Amino acid sequence: MISPLGQNSSAIYGQLINNHNRNARSVFTATERLSTGKQINHASDDPAGLIAAEKIRGDIVELNGQSRASSYERSQLHIRESAITQVQGVLNEVRGVLVSAADGFNSPSQLTAYQQQIDASLDAIDQIANGTTGVSNSAALYELRSGGAANVVDGDMEAALALVEDKQSAIVNARAAIGAYERAELDTIERLREDQQVINLQTLSTLEDADFATETANLARSQTLTKASIALLALTNRDKESQMRLLLNI
Incomplete structure (x- = not known):
């Protein structure tokens, strides 16, 4: 049986993964636009x-x-x-x-x-x-x-x-x-x-x-958020390990 604490931890971890992926995509998009000078590089853009x-x-x-x-x-x-x-x-x-x-x-x-x-x-x-x-x-x-x-x-x-x-x-x-x-x-x-x-x-x-000023700002923001999400993921992983050790000691 999964405890409510475990369920909440998994949900938070999944949300952090989604945020990290979204920020990584933003970094890639801004970098690509700055390198090509175009804001439409793919039809999906x-x-x-x-x-x-x-x-x-x-x-x-x-x-x-x-x-x-x-x-x-x-x-x-x-x-x-x-x-x-x-x-x-x-x-x-x-x-x-x-x-x-x-x-x-x-x-x-x-x-x-x-x-x-x-x-x-x-x-x-x-x-x-x-x-x-x-x-x-x-x-x-x-x-x-x-x-x-x-x-x-x-x-x-x-x-x-x-x-x-x-x-x-x-x-x-x-x-x-x-x-x-x-x-x-x-x-x-x-x-x-x-x-x-x-x-x-x-x-x-x-x-x-591409608007170079806008894309430069987007890149800096996305890079900062990506680093933050990586740090939070690392912290969450440590918390999950601590919770597992706590459960095993009960």
């Missing part, structure tokens, strides 16, 4: 927080992918604008040739040389257009070529100048459209995406990052 953190992490990866796609689109726009700028420079040269050819003091051989220069310039425009997506070729200027109605040898010089001016106007409008799209669309979306990334990173940090 915070199941809801883990789900939210993984969702945000997925959003961050998606936004990074969108940023890379946006950077590629921006680079393509810059390539197109550079090509258009080159076409604009070629058109300026063609316009200068037309002005020189229209002064009325050129010999047939000089006009032929001017025409060859214009043909070469139009070929250059075609090469630029063939190598760059979104850049128009010289089709709108075909009348300026040798044998065309606006060639410099025996063609309509006023019509030739008008064709070049129209093409130059289209080129300027194309550059302006690229700049407007980049500024209104890409820049705005990029700023919004950057703001979203900042918010996501801050939220993820709040969910996952």
Whole structure:
């Protein structure tokens, strides 16, 4: 038959064991959080927080992918604008040739040389257009070529100048459209995406990052309680031995 004294001693000892195990787990948890810098190291630490953190992490990866796609689109726009700028420079040269050819003091051989220069310039425009997506070729200027109605040898010089001016106007409008799209669309979306990334990173940090001050305090407290529970267990064991010796001497 177990005496009430023995029953009370066993209950106290069991409670001390439970307290010791709980304090030891607290020491392990605080140590792990301090070593990893994370307050969620296992799903059991915070199941809801883990789900939210993984969702945000997925959003961050998606936004990074969108940023890379946006950077590629921006680079393509810059390539197109550079090509258009080159076409604009070629058109300026063609316009200068037309002005020189229209002064009325050129010999047939000089006009032929001017025409060859214009043909070469139009070929250059075609090469630029063939190598760059979104850049128009010289089709709108075909009348300026040798044998065309606006060639410099025996063609309509006023019509030739008008064709070049129209093409130059289209080129300027194309550059302006690229700049407007980049500024209104890409820049705005990029700023919004950057703001979203900042918010996501801050939220993820709040969910996952350990509070070092709090965890340091928890570790110190748990270590103190663990040492105390070990001391109490040792004292309880001595008391149990004393009780057993007392019972044996009765």
